[in-house]
Amino acid sequence: MPKYLLQVNYVGEGIRGLLKEGGTSRKAAAEAAVKSVGGRIEAMYYAFGDADCYVIAEVPDHPTAAALSMTLNASGRVSIKTTVLLTPEDMDAAAKLSPSYRAPGQ
Template identity: 45%
Template sequence: MPKFLIQATYTPEGTKGLLREGASGRREAVERVVAGLGGTVEAMYFAFGEDDLVCILDLPDSVSMAAASLTVKASGALRTRATPLLTLDEVDEATRRQVPFRAPGT
């Protein structure tokens, strides 16, 4: 199952909601969304700095990730970035593929 790194920053309204329901309430909400799409939450951490929340999610496919991302962003409570994560085996397979490419100016 594909893995995705989620980095999120709460908006002021989202932060107010976090203060009301706490971290465990947000964990439940994330798990409900991900489980509803057929996935699991591998890890979820709160942070401070540029990102307020970091998660690693296992989801069936990119379309499921896009559905979750669109729904969360539409709420206006978070700004998010989703990065597909590759296994070592996937990168090894990619290094064995021939890709025709010509750099600009060459």
């Protein structure tokens, strides 16, 4: 299953909900959401910096990841940036490909 990095920021009422419910409650809610689409959370960490929370999740495919991201973003209580994660084997396979490309101005 493909893996994704979710960079989560709590917004408005989402921050108040985190303060009220705590981190473990939000982790349980995140696990339930990901499980509902056939996936699983590999790791979840709260952090200081650009994102409030980082999640590594496996979900069946890109459309499923997009649906999960859109649903969570539509709540208005979190803002999520989703990044596809590639394995070293994926990079090996990519390195063997030879796309045809003409750079601008060439």
